[in-house]
Amino acid sequence: MIEREKIYPIIVDESENVVYISDPETYEVVYLNQAMRETLDMEPGEEYTGRLCYELFQGLDSPCPFCTNACLSKDRFYTWKHYNEKLKTYFILRDKLVEIDGRDYRLEICVDITESEVQHQNLEQQLSIEETLVQCIHTLSENEDMDMAINSLLEIIGRFYQADRSFIFEYNQWNNTVSNTYEWYREGVESDLPKLQNLPAGLVEQWKKTFADSEVYYILPNNEEISGEIPDLLHKFHVHSHMAAPIWEEKSDAYQGERRLSGFIGVNNPSRGIEHIKLLQSVAFFVSNDIYKRRMFNKMEELSHLDALTGLGNxxxxxxxxxxxxxxxxxxxxxxxxxxxxxxxxxxxxxxxxxxxxxxxxxxxxxxxxxxxxxxxxxxxxxxxxxxxxxxxxxxxxxxxxxxxxxxxxxxxxxxxxxxxxxxxxxxxxxxxxxxxxxxxxxxxxxxxxxxxQQHKALARKLVREIEAGNFEIFLQPKIHLDTGEMVGAEALMRRQGEEGEMLLPDRFISLYESEGVIQYLDCYAFEEVCKMLAVWLEKGGTPVPISVNFSRVSLMGSDVVKHLAELRDRYGVPSELLVIEVTESISQMEPRALRSLMDDFEKYGFVVSLDDYGYQYSNLAILINMNFVELKLDKSLVDDLAENPKARIVVENSIDMCRRLNQVISTAEGIENEEQLSILKEFHCNVGQGYFFSEPLPKEVFLKKFGGCHSF
Structure with a gap:
């Protein structure tokens, strides 16, 4: 009968499992079976007794931190799993205390499970990828805030790849640029988003070409073959490894079924899973749908605020x-x-x-x-x-x-x-x-x-041509101081030459130009002609009197009109006291703030203002309170009735008295035609008069010849 002591070593040596025995107190190895010697690549006859187990098996210089000696007993095996870094092998380990020659030793049986463990890990990793993808899909579908959803998705991707940064770039097809629109970055990494806006699309052309060929873009560490603008750009932002997948936009109508690159999703400096680019590609597909939905939502929101015909806000x-x-x-x-x-x-x-x-x-x-x-x-x-x-x-x-x-x-x-x-x-x-x-x-x-x-523009052009052709002429009517008989001023009145050569009065054309909004051309022409005349008067050594020029409310509503008048006045070197701006009560229809601004401009540029046609149709007393006029001109309709109408006399007398009380405003009566009217006005202490009783309106050349050197009437 074969002795048991001889059979056991044979069985152990012939086993495919790795077996060894060591001293649990000193860690010295006392036995290795053949499988263990082969696993350790030991030479035949190479001595192992006395060597330390943690040095021999694990390549360590001190006891293993995971040593199971404290868990061992003689009654049963202690089973555990471990990956041996030195041997690059996964083992199932069965440990037990065995008694030899009265001492307890550690017996360990090691079963190589590397193949099955790798398969298991691959399966687990595949499940992890699928779980990550499902998590991404849920994040996109369940979060109503699309920006928040995409940011959360990027965090999931960044953590899966253990990357420094995950991001999305999007193309702007209208201005041919590309921008970093979303990013996630781990703690300790700075944001690059602000620095990556509106980059020229040509800068990332290398991405587009690669996506068209292989659907992915890789830059791995120490890859010296890759060069170009993208690696240079990434290097600038401390990126040594990079993965990206395209985001395609389907355009079946406008692009005949072809895909258009909408952007790309990627990670910088991933430390694991770089072989699993499929996850990034799958996420890119779902992101493309989400971006499309977001753009549609933004478009709908934009349309709800836009006027469809003009593109302006509605x-x-x-x-x-x-x-x-x-x-x-x-x-x-x-x-x-x-x-x-x-x-x-x-x-x-x-x-x-x-x-x-x-x-x-x-x-x-x-x-x-x-x-x-x-x-x-x-x-x-x-x-x-x-x-x-x-x-x-x-x-x-x-x-x-x-x-x-x-x-x-x-x-x-x-x-x-x-x-x-x-x-x-x-x-x-x-x-x-x-x-x-x-x-x-x-x-x-x-x-x-x-x-x-009526065609406004056609009329405006016609008016300008007629002005240039000399069809309009300035007439002047003297203004006389009623107590002294001295000419103290004149009013410029416009006349238009008719088709038969006759001179048409303002009531034949002013209302048309005013209603068509082109009166400003005529008003500015009259003002410039008066400036020219005063300049000539001064040049000839005369002593000019102030000339009043009528301005329509429509003209005065123009932008910078007073500044323009001041520039004309200064161009001809006319002193400001020689020009008076006459306005009618209709100016009160201007918006109060605009009216105040207008009066401020008159004061700023040194113009004095006269209120014309007072008492014609209606009288706005508030305008006298709120505005500074140097002159109030009583309308001819009031003067006509002075002799026969007691009410007219009351109105005129009180208006003149009001002028005297309102900061010494000059009272001027228009349309004086007889001695009786003049006498009544003098009785009421009216300051100035104007009308055919003194002189009809005269062409400016006649006026200058008659009054240019003599101011007594």
Missing amino acids: RNYYLERVEELKQARLESLGVVFIDINGLKYANDHYGHPYGDEMIQSVAHGIRRVFPEYAYRIGGDEFIALFVNGTKEEFEQRLDTLKRYAENECICDFSMGVNFGEGKINIDEQIGYSDSMMYVEKQVYYGSVIDGRR
């Missing part, structure tokens, strides 16, 4: 912005209220497509001049807001808009303008601008006769 957007501005602290606000003239007529006679062109033409000009806050708030109504800018810049923009209206726009439009600084009341300013626009609108529609609109 009424809803305008109301929202007004409410926002009410909550803000505004330093200044300019308001431009615009209404298209004749839109209904154009729709009725030329069709709605032409009407749409008119609307688009006006909108184009508004968007060009006021791109920040421009809205179409009705069928033919627009409003533009100029927030926290200077008055000078606002007026410059208005000039640009007016030039557009004159030279490029295919239709006319009425415009109400208002600018305020300091304490801003938005509703009040908008209301003022609306009212001013309405005044212009009424002027416009005053020219509509029998459904046929």
Whole structure:
């Protein structure tokens, strides 16, 4: 019978499992089976007894931190799993204490499970990838805030790859740029997002080419073969490894079914899972859908705020912005209220497509001049807001808009303008601008006769040509001091040459030009002619008297009109005291703030102002209280009735007395035609008179010849 002591070593040596015995107190190895010697690549006869187990098996210089000696017993095996870094092998280990020659030794049986463990880990990793992908999908689908969803997704991806940074770049097809739109970065890494905006699309052309060929883009550490603008860009941001997958946008209609690169998703400096690029590609697919949804949502939101025909903000957007501005602290606000003239007529006679062109033409000009806050708030109504800018810049923009209206726009439009600084009341300013626009609108529609609109631009061009041709002439009527008989001034009156050579009075043409909004050309022409005449008068050594020039309210509503008049006056070297601006009571229809601004400009540039036609149709006493006039001119209709109408005498007498009490305002009576009228006016202490009793209006050459050197009448 074979002895048991001889059989056991044979069995152990022939086993495929690794077996060894060591002293648990000293860690010295006392036995290795053949499988263990082969696993350790030991030479035949190489001595192992006395060597330390942790040095021999693990390559360590001290006892293993995971040593199981404390867990061992003689009754049963202690089973555990371990990866041996030295042998690069996974083992199932069965440990037990065995007694030999009266001492306890450690017996360890090692079973190699590397193949099955790798398979298991691969399966676990695959499950981890799938779980990560599911988590990404849930993040995108369940989070209503799309930006938050994408940011959360990038965090999931970044942590899976244990990367420094995960990100999304998106292309802007309109300006051919690419921008970093989203990013996640781990703690200790700085954000690169602000530095990666609006990059030229050509900078990342290498990405596009690679995506077209292989659907992925890799840069791995120590890859010296890769070069180009992208590696240079990544190196600038301390990226030594990089993975990216494309985000495609399907465009079946516009692009005949071809894909267009919308952007890409990637990670920088991943420390694990670089072989699992499929995860990044799968996420890119779902992100592309989400970005498409986001763009559609943004487009729908944008459309809800935009006017479809013009691309300007619509009424809803305008109301929202007004409410926002009410909550803000505004330093200044300019308001431009615009209404298209004749839109209904154009729709009725030329069709709605032409009407749409008119609307688009006006909108184009508004968007060009006021791109920040421009809205179409009705069928033919627009409003533009100029927030926290200077008055000078606002007026410059208005000039640009007016030039557009004159030279490029295919239709006319009425415009109400208002600018305020300091304490801003938005509703009040908008209301003022609306009212001013309405005044212009009424002027416009005053020219509509029998459904046929006069062509504003055609009339303006015709008027300018007639002025250049000399069809208009300045006449002057003396103004006489009633106590001394001395000529103390004159009024410039416009005459127009008729087709038969006759001279037409202002009532034959002024109202037309005023209603068509072109009167400013004529008013400025008259003013310049008076400046020329005064310059000649001074040059010839005479002593000129102040000349009054009439200005329509429509003309005075223009931007920088007073500044323009001052420039004309200075160009001809005329002293400011020789020019008087005559306005009528209709000026009170201007918005109060604009009217105050106008009077401030008159004072700023040294002009004196006369209130003409007082008592004609109506009298606005408030205007006398709120404005500084140097002269009040009683209308001819009051003077005509002085002899026969006691009420007229009461009104005239009290008006003259009021002038005397209102800061010594000069009282001037117009239309004096007889001695009786003159006598009554003297009795009432009227200061100045004007009328045929003294002189009819004279051509300027005749006036200069008659009065240029003598001031006594």
